[in-house]
Structures are given as structure tokens and as C-alpha cells.
Amino acid sequence: MLYREAGDFKTSYAKDQQTFPILFDRWGYFIMLALAFIVGPMIINDYWLNAVVLPFLIYSIAALGLNILTGYCGQVSLGTGGFMAVGAYASYKLMTSFPDLNIAFVIILSGGVTALVGILFGLPSLRIKGFYLAVATLAAQFFLVWLFNKVPWFYNYSASGQISAPERTIFGYAISGANALPHISYLFCLTFVVILAWGARNLTRGANGRKWMAIRDMDIAAEIIGVNPLKTKLTAFAISSFYIGIAGALLFAVYLGAAEVGEAFGITKSFLVLFMIIIGGLGSIFGSFAGAAFMILMPVLLKNIFVGQMGWPTDLAAHMEFVIVGGLIMVFLILEPHGLAALWRTAKEKLRLWPFPH
Amino acid sequence: MTQTETYQTPDGRTIGGAVMEMKNITLRFGGVVAIKDISFDIREGEIRAIIGPNGAGKSSMLNVINGFYHPQEGDVLFHGKKRGPMKPHQIAKQGIARTFQNIALFKGMSTLDNIMTGRLTHMKSGLASQMMWWGKAQREEVENREVVEKIIDFLEIQTIRKTPVGRLPYGLQKRVELGRALAAEPKLLLLDEPMAGMNVEEKEDMSRFILDVNDEFGTTIALIEHDMGVVMDIADRVVVMDYGKKIGDGTPSEVRQDQAVIDAYLGVAHD
Numbered sequence: 001m002l003y004r005e006a007g008d009f010k011t012s013y014a015k016d017q018q019t020f021p022i023l024f025d026r027w028g029y030f031i032m033l034a035l036a037f038i039v040g041p042m043i044i045n046d047y048w049l050n051a052v053v054l055p056f057l058i059y060s061i062a063a064l065g066l067n068i069l070t071g072y073c074g075q076v077s078l079g080t081g082g083f084m085a086v087g088a089y090a091s092y093k094l095m096t097s098f099p100d101l102n103i104a105f106v107i108i109l110s111g112g113v114t115a116l117v118g119i120l121f122g123l124p125s126l127r128i129k130g131f132y133l134a135v136a137t138l139a140a141q142f143f144l145v146w147l148f149n150k151v152p153w154f155y156n157y158s159a160s161g162q163i164s165a166p167e168r169t170i171f172g173y174a175i176s177g178a179n180a181l182p183h184i185s186y187l188f189c190l191t192f193v194v195i196l197a198w199g200a201r202n203l204t205r206g207a208n209g210r211k212w213m214a215i216r217d218m219d220i221a222a223e224i225i226g227v228n229p230l231k232t233k234l235t236a237f238a239i240s241s242f243y244i245g246i247a248g249a250l251l252f253a254v255y256l257g258a259a260e261v262g263e264a265f266g267i268t269k270s271f272l273v274l275f276m277i278i279i280g281g282l283g284s285i286f287g288s289f290a291g292a293a294f295m296i297l298m299p300v301l302l303k304n305i306f307v308g309q310m311g312w313p314t315d316l317a318a319h320m321e322f323v324i325v326g327g328l329i330m331v332f333l334i335l336e337p338h339g340l341a342a343l344w345r346t347a348k349e350k351l352r353l354w355p356f357p358h
Numbered sequence: 359m360t361q362t363e364t365y366q367t368p369d370g371r372t373i374g375g376a377v378m379e380m381k382n383i384t385l386r387f388g389g390v391v392a393i394k395d396i397s398f399d400i401r402e403g404e405i406r407a408i409i410g411p412n413g414a415g416k417s418s419m420l421n422v423i424n425g426f427y428h429p430q431e432g433d434v435l436f437h438g439k440k441r442g443p444m445k446p447h448q449i450a451k452q453g454i455a456r457t458f459q460n461i462a463l464f465k466g467m468s469t470l471d472n473i474m475t476g477r478l479t480h481m482k483s484g485l486a487s488q489m490m491w492w493g494k495a496q497r498e499e500v501e502n503r504e505v506v507e508k509i510i511d512f513l514e515i516q517t518i519r520k521t522p523v524g525r526l527p528y529g530l531q532k533r534v535e536l537g538r539a540l541a542a543e544p545k546l547l548l549l550d551e552p553m554a555g556m557n558v559e560e561k562e563d564m565s566r567f568i569l570d571v572n573d574e575f576g577t578t579i580a581l582i583e584h585d586m587g588v589v590m591d592i593a594d595r596v597v598v599m600d601y602g603k604k605i606g607d608g609t610p611s612e613v614r615q616d617q618a619v620i621d622a623y624l625g626v627a628h629d
Contacts, residue, residue, distance in 0.1 A: 012500075013499075013500045013503040013504065013507070014496070014499075016503075017499055017500070017503065199489040199490070202488060202489050202491040202495075203485075203488055203489050206488045206491065206495055207474075207478060207481040207495070207499070208485065208488050210467070210471055210474055210475045210478065211475075211478060213464055213467050213471070214464050214467075214475050216464075217463075217464035217465050217466050217467065218462050218463070218464055218465075220426075220462065221458065221462035221463075221464070222464075222475075223445070223446045223447050223450075224424060224426065224446050224447075224450060224456060225450055225455065225475055225476055225478065225479070225538065225539075225542065226450030226451050226478055226542065227447055228447045229447070235485065239485075283466065
């Protein structure tokens with residue numbers, strides 16, 4: 001009864017083209033934003049922030065980035081972990097080389113550096129497609145991890161080979177380092193998420209998004225209607241890597257605090273983010289968030305149930321967690337290959353007619 | 359006929375000079391000669407049909423015109439100027455649009471978005487502007503949406519505006535594809551078998567749209583078609599190809615009486 005578009009008339013094309021054309025959705029969105037910014041910091045405790053909310057926000061950005069490349073532009077990438085490492089190491093080098101630079105700029109610049117690296121590794125996409133491109137990006141993943149391991153300059157010649165984030169503040173509050181306040185980190189990451197998600201939505205619904213999707217759906221036809229494949233694919237690589245770089249920088253500087261490249265940004269990270277967008281829904285902004293929430297929440301939830309409720313030993317719980325998450329992914333792909341976003345769309349279609357389906 | 363000469367069609371339209379001239383085009387794939395020494399022109403405002411049996415090289419000819427294939431010999435002249443080696447997307451910007459024999463729509467996008475892709479050559483806002491949906495990007499979206507809505511009205515596909523094209527029946531997909539090509543406001547429109555696989559009614563609709571496009575927008579059209587009835591009815595001039603060679607060129611009635619054309623279509627008695 002509540003979810004209605006009857007009587008919600010659009011009188012201009014601009015109104016029809018907005019992100020949430022249905023009034024109810026629009027209000028829902030603004031209420032969600034208000035809750036996240038104002039009520040969120042008040043009610044979420046430190047454990048939830050660290051275990052669930054912060055990783056969810058950061059991986060959402062990475063998922064958005066990969067979804068732009070794989071979901072919208074159709075270029076499969078297994079190099080996400082490597083690109084996140086580029087963002088992390090760029091932010092580390094920037095933080096240590098320019099101690100006075102504001103952390104927000106450091107994060108954005110790290111994204112920029114990653115974008116350049118992304119363009120470089122995107123060049124093969126002009127010649128190769130599909131699985132072959134996936135293998136090429138896999139090479140990027142291994143090369144980048146190897147690079148950050150082998151060249152001491154990247155970790156400032158530290159004995160452990162680790163990088164650790166020095167303390168930086170924003171408006172006087174510590175956001176990285178030992179004294180970081182989880183709630184400030186939360187608001188900081190949330191701001192990035194909201195701005196980047198808004199930008200991704202605008203890019204994908206406009207002319208540029210149509211170019212990406214045209215290349216994805218039929219590259220020959222796209223070229224014949226005037227899409228420059230070189231420029232379009234490289235733009236997708238650049239923007240995608242920018243997002244992933246920011247996610248990597250945030251993960252290192254704000255969330256982890258210290259990182260060792262093989263462990264924090266290995267191939268498992270690439271797969272994790274890829275699973276997020278496949279489960280959430282390829283070519284969907286909402287799907288990026290849904291997938292990130294699923295992949296972050298499921299393990300935490302299962303751990304709470306097994307260890308907290310049923311009193312299993314932790315190692316057994318950890319193994320069962322893998323089994324169940326893996327099983328769920330398979331069941332999911334069989335039942336709804338288009339991901340959570342497609343489920344959400346179907347639910348909305350049904351709600352529009354409910355309770356009078358005829 | 360020289361380039362500036364005009365001629366009158368039986369129904370009273372004036373056809374202008376050549377938009378596109380093909381001069382001694384030869385196209386080879388390895389040892390296979392797909393097109394052999396063919397010359398013809400397409401004139402402003404006319405409907406030019408290319409016909410011929412299967413494998414005659416008709417689609418290859420369209421691919422040469424929009425730059426997908428590069429002929430080994432011969433020149434392509436667009437508006438009287440010789441065209442150098444260009445990529446298909448550059449040629450699209452010059453004002454040549456086409457549809458495909460096997461539908462080549464973007465299956466994951468709605469009808470509206472598909473036709474909007476046809477406007478891409480007219481949209482020039484920068485990435486930052488698009489990312490913020492501000493200023494030029496927003497203005498362009500609305501302006502181009504207006505053009506696209508006119509095409510949607512023209513093709514009578516208002517009700518499927520927001521339907522993903524993958525869900526549409528074949529005839530409508532063909533119509534959406536025509537819409538996408540029209541959205542570019544091309545100077546030259548290439549149609550590769552626009553009526554393949556359609557029933558009589560759909561063919562009549564499509565013929566009407568093609569004639570209307572030519573009539574209302576004055577678009578020059580080159581089309582490949584197998585249905586002789588349709589070609590004879592709507593084309594102003596016809597090129598006939600067989601085994602990569604041109605065997606006839608002229609008005610439909612001239613071509614119909616040409617012995618070489620009759621032989622190619624009906625076969626020759628070797629006695």
C-alpha cells in the first residue's frame with residue numbers, strides 16, 4: 001500500500017532521469033543517509049564498527065570500483081587486490097613523505113596514482129577479452145604484490161617489510177594510527193562511500209555509462225555507432241582503479257593500520273571483491289553494496305552463531321564458515337544468477353502491485 | 359552521370375549529387391575475392407538498394423562503406439572527398455549509421471538507453487561534469503532525451519520505452535535498432551536486411567518507416583534486401599551483385615529487365 005507510483009507524475013525529462021524517480025524511494029534514501037550520519041555513530045558500538053561496519057564501507061568502495069569495470073564495462077579483472085595494494089602503498093608513501101598533507105587528500109591522491117597504474121594494466125584489454133584478460137589482470141595482481149615485497153623503497157626499508165600508518169588527524173580527531181577513534185573513522189569512510197557511490201551512479205546512468213554498457217553488450221556495434229573502444233575501456237580502467245585505490249588506502253590507513261602486502265592484498269582479496277559483485281549483482285550500484293554486506297556479514301554472523309550460541313571450538317567454526325559461505329555462493333548463483341540486485345528489483349516490482357496484483 | 363547532376367524520381371522527389379562514391383573497390387580475404395572492382399554511387403536523398411544472391415558480397419560492401427573493412431584497391435569518396443584509412447568510430451562521427459543483419463542491440467539496456475547510445479556522437483560533456491550530473495552533462499541528457507523521444511514517437515514504440523530490449527520480440531528489436539541508427543541523425547543510413555525474418559505485416563510497417571525516414575528527414579538510405587517486392591516498391595535505384603561483381607545498376611524497372619540479373623537469380627540454361 002505504501003509503495004506506490006500512481007499519482008507520481010513526471011512533467012519533465014530531467015525528473016524522469018533522476019536516480020530515484022519514485023518519491024517513496026527518494027525519501028527512503030534521504031532517511032537512510034540521515035540515519036547513517038546522525039543516528040549511526042550514536043548507536044553502533046566499537047565492536048560492530050570494527051568487525052562489520054568499517055570493512056563493509058571500505059569493501060563497498062572496492063566493489064563499486066570493480067563493478068564499474070566488470071559489471072558495466074564487461075572487462076573481467078582479477079587484479080583488485082593488487083590495485084588495492086597500490087592505493088595502500090601510495091597512501092603510505094604520501095603520508096610518510098608529506099607529513100603535513102591532509103589525510104583526505106592523501107586518500108584521493110592514492111586513488112589517482114592507482115588510476116594511472118590501472119590505465120597501464122588496462123592497455124592489454126584493447127587486444128584481449130574475457131578469460132584471457134582475466135589472466136592478464138591476474139598477472140598484474142602477482143606482479144604488484146611481488147613489486148611491493150621486493151622493492152624496499154615502497155616500505156621505507158623497514159625491517160619487518162610491513163607498512164604501518166602514522167597518526168593523522170582530521171578536524172583535530174585522530175583517524176589513523178594507534179589513537180584512532182572508530183566513530184570518526186566511520187564518518188570519514190561513510191563520507192567517501194556516499195560521494196563515490198553518488199559519482200558512480202551519475203557516471204553509469206549518463207553518456208559514459210552507456211558507452212561502457214555498449215562495449216560490454218556488443219563491442220562491434222558500439223564501435224560502429226561511434227564509441228571509441230580504446231578511450232572507453234581505458235576510462236573504465238582508470239575510474240575503477242581510482243575507486244579500488246581509495247578502498248585500498250582506506251583499508252590500510254583507517255582500518256588495518258599496518259599491513260603486509262601478501263597477506264592484506266593477496267589474490268584472496270581479488271576473489272573476495274569479485275564474489276561481492278557477482279553475488280550482489282553485476283552492473284548495479286545497489287548490488288555492490290548488497291554483495292559487500294553479504295560477504296562481510298555472513299562470516300561474522302556464522303561465527304557468532306557457532307562460537308557464541310552453540311559453543312563450538314573456534315577452529316571448527318572457522319572451517320564450517322568456509323563451507324557454508326562457499327555453499328551459499330553456489331546455491332545463490334544457481335537460484336539467482338543476477339544477484340541480490342535482481343532479487344531486490346523483483347521484490348520492488350511485486351510491491352508496486354501489492355496487495356492487488358491484477 | 360556527373361556528381362552535380364540531379365534527377366527526378368517518378369514520385370516527384372529531386373535527388374541530389376553523390377553523397378558516397380565507390381570507385382573500383384576490390385576487397386580480398388586472403389585468396390578469396392569478396393568484392394571485385396565495383397563502382398557505384400549513392401546520391402543525396404535517394405533510397406539505394408543493393409541486391410544479389412547469398413554470398414554475393416552485399417554485406418561486405420556495407421562493411422566497406424562504414425569502414426569496418428578496408429578494401430585493398432579502390433577509393434571511397436564521401437561528399438566528394440577521398441576517405442583515408444579511418445576507424446569505424448571516426449566514420450560514425452562523419453554521419454554514417456547502420457543497422458545489422460543479425461540484430462546488434464545492447465541486450466542489457468532498455469529501449470530508451472539503446473536509442474540514447476545513438477546520440478553518443480552528439481554528446482561531448484566531460485567526465486567530471488558527468489560524475490556530478492551538473493551543468494553541461496545534465497543539459498545534454500535532457501536535450502538528447504528530447505530528440506530520442508521524437509524518434510520513439512516516430513517509430514511508435516512509446517510503450518516499450520523502459521523495457522530491456524532482450525525481452526522484446528524480433529520485429530520490435532529491429533525497430534529499436536532502426537531507432538538507434540536514426541538517433542545519430544545520419545547523413546547516410548545503411549540498413550542490412552531490415553526486413554529479414556519478418557511477416558508481411560511487419561514488412562509493411564518497416565517499409566513505411568523507411569519511406570517516412572527518407573521523406574521526413576531527407577535521409578539518404580542504402581539498404582540490402584532479399585524481398586524483391588519490397589525492393590522494387592521502395593528503392594529509387596538498385597545495384598545488383600553476384601559473386602562479388604556488379605552485374606546491374608539502374609532503376610528497379612531497368613534492373614528487372616536486365617538479362618544478366620535474370621540469369622543470376624533464375625539460373626541460366628547451359629545448352
